[in-house]
Amino acid sequence: MLTARDLVARFPGREPVLSGASITLPDGGRVALLGANGCGKTTLLRCLSGAHRPERGDIARDGVRLEHGRRGLREHRSAVQLVLQDAADQLFSADVTQDVSFGPMNLGLPVAEVRARVDDTLAMLGIEHLAERATHQLSYGEQKKVALAGAIAMAPSVLLLDEPTAGLDPEGVAEMTAILDRLHSDGTSLLVATHDVDWALAWADAAAIVVDGMVRQGPVAEMLDDQALLASARLTPPWTLRLAPRLGLRGRPRTLDEMAALIQARLTENRTTA
Numbered sequence: 001m002l003t004a005r006d007l008v009a010r011f012p013g014r015e016p017v018l019s020g021a022s023i024t025l026p027d028g029g030r031v032a033l034l035g036a037n038g039c040g041k042t043t044l045l046r047c048l049s050g051a052h053r054p055e056r057g058d059i060a061r062d063g064v065r066l067e068h069g070r071r072g073l074r075e076h077r078s079a080v081q082l083v084l085q086d087a088a089d090q091l092f093s094a095d096v097t098q099d100v101s102f103g104p105m106n107l108g109l110p111v112a113e114v115r116a117r118v119d120d121t122l123a124m125l126g127i128e129h130l131a132e133r134a135t136h137q138l139s140y141g142e143q144k145k146v147a148l149a150g151a152i153a154m155a156p157s158v159l160l161l162d163e164p165t166a167g168l169d170p171e172g173v174a175e176m177t178a179i180l181d182r183l184h185s186d187g188t189s190l191l192v193a194t195h196d197v198d199w200a201l202a203w204a205d206a207a208a209i210v211v212d213g214m215v216r217q218g219p220v221a222e223m224l225d226d227q228a229l230l231a232s233a234r235l236t237p238p239w240t241l242r243l244a245p246r247l248g249l250r251g252r253p254r255t256l257d258e259m260a261a262l263i264q265a266r267l268t269e270n271r272t273t274a
């Protein structure tokens with residue numbers, strides 16, 4: 001379990017971005033991190049990954065507090081990996097294989113194991129064909145997958161992802177979602193920043209919403225049906241939660257299939273009553 005308690009984080013000369021933010025990522029959890037542009041989602045992810053040292057507050061993994069010394073950060077990063085929103089910021093080697101190898105090599109793993117991890121990761125993501133490609137020639141969607149591969153090759157127990165589906169075509173979003181589902185079923189805990197409330201509702205177990213430097217966290221359908229909270233975070237409710245009450249449906253359908261099942265049940269009920 002990864003937790004942050006009462007984080008205060010700021011950039012020099014500015015008001016705090018986070019002003020007492022707490023969040024919990026349970027073991028095997030799928031948590032969506034939402035909030036307005038500039039509210040502090042990336043800053044929170046960077047704090048959780050150890051990349052940004054908060055001014056105050058604690059970050060802990062399985063109850064053990066993160067120490068920002070060299071050793072503490074090294075241990076933390078072997079378990080907790082951050083995938084940046086802009087993949088180009090994360091790719092710095094000449095070709096894909098070198099880039100994905102970088103982290104595992106830094107862990108001091110034997111070359112054969114590094115090679116096996118890279119091959120397995122590229123295969124899992126369906127990008128073996130990119131192995132020899134120059135990183136600067138990759139398309140945006142390919143860059144996103146290669147940046148993710150670099151993190152997965154570290155075999156982390158926690159993945160923090162900053163807007164992994166943003167800018168992808170619909171098929172790309174479906175592929176990315178399938179990859180996240182696969183990681184989840186393999187036991188990885190996932191915290192995903194996104195602006196897509198429909199995607200968050202369908203995918204996550206819980207939502208963490210950043211408002212005024214603090215985080216409100218709870219079951220995803222409950223959080224994304226809280227109109228006042230959503231308005232304060234400049235979010236609109238997911239379409240299924242907007243439509244269900246208009247159709248007089250009980251419950252909070254999270255997907256098109258759940259919506260269809262509720263409508264079908266209502267039609268059957270109506271037929272029986274008539």
Ligand SMILES: Nc1ncnc2c1ncn2[C@@H]1O[C@H](COP(=O)(O)OP(=O)(O)OP(=O)(O)O)[C@@H](O)[C@H]1O
Binds near residue numbers: 011035036040
């Ligand atoms: N390196 C930095 N130096 C100064 N200010 C920064 C820095 N990084 C972020 N900020 C500021 O901190 C605030 C929070 O930024 P952050 O990137 O965490 O927001 P976000 O919720 O991820 O935004 P978005 O949804 O637009 O990606 C913003 O006002 C931003 O301008």
